[in-house]
Every structure is written in C-alpha cells, then in structure tokens.
Amino acid sequence: MATANLTTLSTAPASHLQAAEWGFAALSAAPACLAMDCAALSAAAAGHDLGLPSGTVSLSVLRDWLMANPGKEAARDAVWRELVLRARLDGGQWRLAAVGMALPGLRRHARVLSAGYRGDAADMDAEVLTGFLTGLDGKVDLAKPAPFAALLGGAFKAGHRLRAQADPAEPVEDIDAVAAGPRVPRRPYGHPDLLVHRAAQLRIINPDDEEPFITVRLAGKAIEPVAARLGITVDCLRRRLDRAGERLAVALAKGRLTGTPMPEADTELAAKKRHPALAALTHRLAPPMPVAV
Numbered sequence: 001m002a003t004a005n006l007t008t009l010s011t012a013p014a015s016h017l018q019a020a021e022w023g024f025a026a027l028s029a030a031p032a033c034l035a036m037d038c039a040a041l042s043a044a045a046a047g048h049d050l051g052l053p054s055g056t057v058s059l060s061v062l063r064d065w066l067m068a069n070p071g072k073e074a075a076r077d078a079v080w081r082e083l084v085l086r087a088r089l090d091g092g093q094w095r096l097a098a099v100g101m102a103l104p105g106l107r108r109h110a111r112v113l114s115a116g117y118r119g120d121a122a123d124m125d126a127e128v129l130t131g132f133l134t135g136l137d138g139k140v141d142l143a144k145p146a147p148f149a150a151l152l153g154g155a156f157k158a159g160h161r162l163r164a165q166a167d168p169a170e171p172v173e174d175i176d177a178v179a180a181g182p183r184v185p186r187r188p189y190g191h192p193d194l195l196v197h198r199a200a201q202l203r204i205i206n207p208d209d210e211e212p213f214i215t216v217r218l219a220g221k222a223i224e225p226v227a228a229r230l231g232i233t234v235d236c237l238r239r240r241l242d243r244a245g246e247r248l249a250v251a252l253a254k255g256r257l258t259g260t261p262m263p264e265a266d267t268e269l270a271a272k273k274r275h276p277a278l279a280a281l282t283h284r285l286a287p288p289m290p291v292a293v
Contacts, residue, residue, distance in 0.1 A: 015125040017107055024100025027093055028060035034097055036062055041078045050075040063101050073146070080148040087136055088222040098136055099129065105152045106132060113159040118166045124159055131158025138222035143238065193218055195257045196248065204251045205244040212237060213244050 013019035027034045036059060038052040052075050053065055066076055083101060086094040099106075110128045114121045135154035140147055193214050200210035212230065216223045216237075227237040251257050 015122040016129045017103060017110060017125045020096065020099045020129065021103055023096050024060070024103065027097055027100065028058055034059050034093060036079065036082065038062070041075075041082060045074070045078060048074060050078055052079070059097055059101060063104075066101075067104060076148055077146060080151070081142050084136060084140065084142055084147055084151075085224060088138070088224050089228065095133075095136065099132065102132060102148070102151060102155075105148075106155055109152065109156045109159060113156070113163055117163055119162070124162060127162040128155045128159040131155040134158070134220070138216070139220045142224075143234075195252070198257050199248055199251060202251075202256070204256065205247050206240070209240055209244045213241055217241055217245065 013022060026032075035056045037056050038050075039055055042050050042052055051069070051072050053062070057065070062079065066072070066079065069075070080101075083094070083098045087098045106128055110121075110125045113128065114124045117124055132151055132155035135151045139154060140150045144150065196205070196210055196214055196218070199205045200207045205213070212226050215221045215226055223234055223237060223241075227234045230237065248257075
C-alpha cells in the first residue's frame, strides 16, 4: 500500500481535494497511522451508548464506519467534536485529518456545485475546502448540535457564493430616475472592532474581554484556544462573551458608542431594536441558541 501511495504522489494533484485525499492516505498509513480512541469517546458520553467500534480505530476505518452508519448521529457528533477540538488546539496533522474525514461530503458538494459552473472545477474544489476550513478554524460552535453538518453547510455556502459570482449581473434601478431628497448622513459603522474598543475604554464591557470578544465573536476564531490561553474553561469564556455582547447591544441601542444620536437615528433604532453598526454581527451579540439540524 505504501508503494502505491508513493507512486500516486509522484504526480501533481488535480485539485485541493485530491491533495487532501493523498495527505489523509499518508496519515492513515503505517507506521504513523493516525487513530482515535473510540472507547474514550464512549466513556465521555455519560452512559449513552454511542455504538462506536471498540478500542483505538484508525481514522480511515472510522471514516468508513461513519459512512456505513449514517443513523448514528450521537456517534458522529462525538467523533466530530473531538476532531474539531484537536484540529483547533493541535493543528497540523489533525487539521488535515479533519479535512480527510470530511472528503466524501466535500466532494459531493463540489460535484453538485460544479454542474453547469462556468469556471474551473478546481476553483470550486478550492472554495468548498476554504469554506470548510473557515468553520473548522472557529466559525462552527461546538456547543451546538451536529457540528459536521454545520461544517459541510459552510463549505456549500462558500462554493455557492463562487458560483453566484459567475452568474450574469442583474440590472438595477436607474439612479437618475430616483427622486433627489435629503438623506441622513451615514455614520462610520464599518469597524465594529473600534466600537468594542471604545466600549472597553468606557468600561461598558470589562477591558479584559475586549480582545477575546474581537477574536471570537468578530473574527470568528475558535473559542477553545482563546480559553486555553486565558486559563479558563470554554463555558466560562462563553458566558463572559455573552455578557459583553448584551452590554454592547444595549449601549449601541442607546447611542453611547456613536456620539449623540440624530432624531432620525433614534426613531430607526427604536423600530429595529438593534443598532445597524453590527447588522452582520447581531447574531453573535446575544447568547448562542442551539439549533436542530
């Protein structure tokens, strides 16, 4: 088997996904043979029978088992939480291992999105992989159910955006036909990290929470390495960030971070119950709510 792998690797991969498959095959080959302790996962399930294979299982065998047992949702969630956690904390081979474990799903999404796509199929493969890695590196919340489904969902959305960019542009309303009139000037809402920094300066949020909030909630990085660096548990850091988010939302709605609100802005804020400065961020200000997938 090792000879076959060396022969395969002598030629350049056709796409990023093929390169990932070759890397995963190398990780799964002796003597390295990356594996997972399924007994430990079952023991951590607090009495729930996950139905996983017994003992320590190589990742390639575990991937085949998960594909052959699609109804084992609890087992799949446990395996993927462990994979994502190791990828975030250890990186390196575990990051590649997570990609390799997801390759059947990633290839399926890339194949569907490439049908009728005008660009290069290799570009679609790369974009799907990038979307997956974005979730792996921090966007997917391990406290929520079905982490693997969330990872694949992010991969599909990334590929879909690439496909949409290749579609013809749609005509928009003629700007010359729009009636002129007074408009409320836009405020500098484009830098939410500056608003968080100002909130910390004004002691609206704890200054110690400024950097973790920007890293986790704004930049979408993984919460686990940040918690480890601070020497606290993930749940403790998540509660701190939830409190900071709630205080930020209140301060923004009252205009405390953007100067004296104009009357028109006050009316808009009262109607929306949220500040437009973080329109793309509001779902991260409130405590995360579990969603069923």
